[in-house]
Each structure stands twice: as C-alpha cells, then as structure tokens.
Amino acid sequence: MKYTLDWLTDPEVFAVNRIAAHSDHRIYANHLEADADNSSLIQNLNGTWKFAWAKNPSEWKQKFYEESDSTDNFDNIQVPGHMELQGYGKPQYVNTIYPWEGQEHLRPPFISEKDNPVGSYIRYFDLNDALKNKRVFISFQGVETAMYVWLNGEFIGYSEDSFTPSEFELTPYIREKDNKLAVAVFKRSSASWLEDQDFWRFSGIFRDVFLYAAPSAHVRDMRVIADYDGTNGIFSATLDIVGKCSVRSILTDENGTVIAQSNEKESVNWTIENSKPWSAEIPNLGFVNIT
Numbered sequence: 001m002k003y004t005l006d007w008l009t010d011p012e013v014f015a016v017n018r019i020a021a022h023s024d025h026r027i028y029a030n031h032l033e034a035d036a037d038n039s040s041l042i043q044n045l046n047g048t049w050k051f052a053w054a055k056n057p058s059e060w061k062q063k064f065y066e067e068s069d070s071t072d073n074f075d076n077i078q079v080p081g082h083m084e085l086q087g088y089g090k091p092q093y094v095n096t097i098y099p100w101e102g103q104e105h106l107r108p109p110f111i112s113e114k115d116n117p118v119g120s121y122i123r124y125f126d127l128n129d130a131l132k133n134k135r136v137f138i139s140f141q142g143v144e145t146a147m148y149v150w151l152n153g154e155f156i157g158y159s160e161d162s163f164t165p166s167e168f169e170l171t172p173y174i175r176e177k178d179n180k181l182a183v184a185v186f187k188r189s190s191a192s193w194l195e196d197q198d199f200w201r202f203s204g205i206f207r208d209v210f211l212y213a214a215p216s217a218h219v220r221d222m223r224v225i226a227d228y229d230g231t232n233g234i235f236s237a238t239l240d241i242v243g244k245c246s247v248r249s250i251l252t253d254e255n256g257t258v259i260a261q262s263n264e265k266e267s268v269n270w271t272i273e274n275s276k277p278w279s280a281e282i283p284n285l286g287f288v289n290i291t
Helices: 005-009 031-036 190-194
Strands: 042-044 047-054 075-079 092-094 118-125 135-140 146-151 154-159 166-169 179-186 199-201 209-214 218-228 233-242 249-253 258-262 267-272 286-290
Touching (some): 135 146, 154 166, 233 286
Antiparallel strands (some): 042 209, 146 154, 233 267, 249 258, 249 286
16 A cells, blocks of 8 residues: 655644554463463664654655665664754644744745655664564554654554554564564644644654564454442453454452452443442552453
8 A cells, every 4th residue: 555645734644543542451472471461472663763743744764664774873762752842843832823923924835845844763683582473553652743653664553642642463474584664754734623622732752662472362342331339349341352252251359369350251230239439539440350
C-alpha cells in the first residue's frame, strides 16, 4: 500500500491499517509472569532514537525510511519525549485560538504548508527470543499529532489519535535481526482543528513505544464491569477470544485467597456476598486472573 500526505488534510482519514482498539490488559506467557507483572512477550523500544527535524513537509527527507538510507546526519532524541522540549521547535501555549491565527488565513481542514514541523525517527532493533514465531504488534501509547510508520522499508500504517494508543501489526515484515523502524511525525493535521482548548502545543512521540507478541490463543479484548449493590459485589466480564482454547477465570482478594472462579469461555458473572466496597479511604481490591 502506498501512503500519501493528502491524508493530513483529509478529515475522513484518521487511521490507515491501525488495529481496532481493545482493552489495555497485558498478555503473559504463563501465570508466573502474570504474578510478577513481568511479561516476556513485551519488548520495550523506549530510549535513544535517531532523529532529523524539518520545518515543514517541503524540507522533509521523504525517503528516510528506506533500508538503504543512511542516518549518519541524524541527531539523537529520547523517546518518549516531545520534540520542542529537546531543542526542535518552540513550545507554544494558546487558549481558545488556534496556533496559526494571526499568522496565516486557514480554514478547515487545511493546514499550514510553511509551519508544520516534521520529525523523522529511526530505531534499529533485534527481536527478543520470546517474540519470535508469533504475531507481533507495535503500540504507540501517544504521538502528537499525525504519524506514518514503516518497517524495513515497508509502509505499515498511519494514525492521528494523539492521546490514545495506536497499534499496528508488524508480522509480515519483521525480522529476527537488524530491523529498521521509521516514524514520521507531523505536528499539524486536519485533527488539529479539533484541538481548540487551552493547553501547550507540542509534537513527537511523547509516550511509551513497545512491541508485543500475541500467542495463537489469547484474550484480544475484554469488557469488565465491577459494581456494588450495598451488600454484595457484582462482577461481569465479556471476553473476545482469539484461537481455540479453554478459559479459567479466578478472582482473589488482596491476600491471594480465591473468592470465585469460572470456566466459562466468553463471559463471567459473579455475585460476591458481603464483599467489602472500595473507597478512597479504604481501597479494598480484588484481582482477576484469566488463563
């Protein structure tokens, strides 16, 4: 699939090849990893990335993502982190006006062709052993405001949602060694017209980036509701299962004592008699483990 910069000014295009949103639960290789909250199926990509900055798209080096393209003239930048706070561009605070008002006469969905900084990010990595021979995804927890993603010279996807995670599947193009991940971040897009409130205008990959592997059978999404009727706790969960498997759900208290369990595959419904309610003063908690 070919990408186009026309997406930046098309309000009907806000995601290309982005996977559907899902609950933010972690996937673990086994219950020991879950108990320790340390998943071998997650590979952190935070740290020092190669970086080049351009004032606008006309000055942007468009082929930087190609495998043959060198990063010898690139700087280093820390991810997560905003470009402006690391010396690229200037932070700007505006309230109810848009950042370009008084400078350019623009109307939705168009954006400035002169003042739209572009950050070109490069990260080289080898795939961790635990992720090999599995479906591999990449998760960007926050990128402001629009980004294009490539892996090993192949276009992966596009997204404009700055403050929610954007995830893409890398499986067809990922290698065990010497992967080249490239991300182009544009400060302005048609989505910028929706940001008419008081906050600092920044840009860049400002939240965590990580890879994660999905086993052939796993919980892709879940909807969990925990309620209290004045005496009893009421718990329900609806599970979106990928692959063929059996499911066991266990509810424990803070001491590890089993309170309820179920072998239902697609939904869980429990009534916990005489349960302790949660409050800010006494934050009683329970823990659900789904295997």
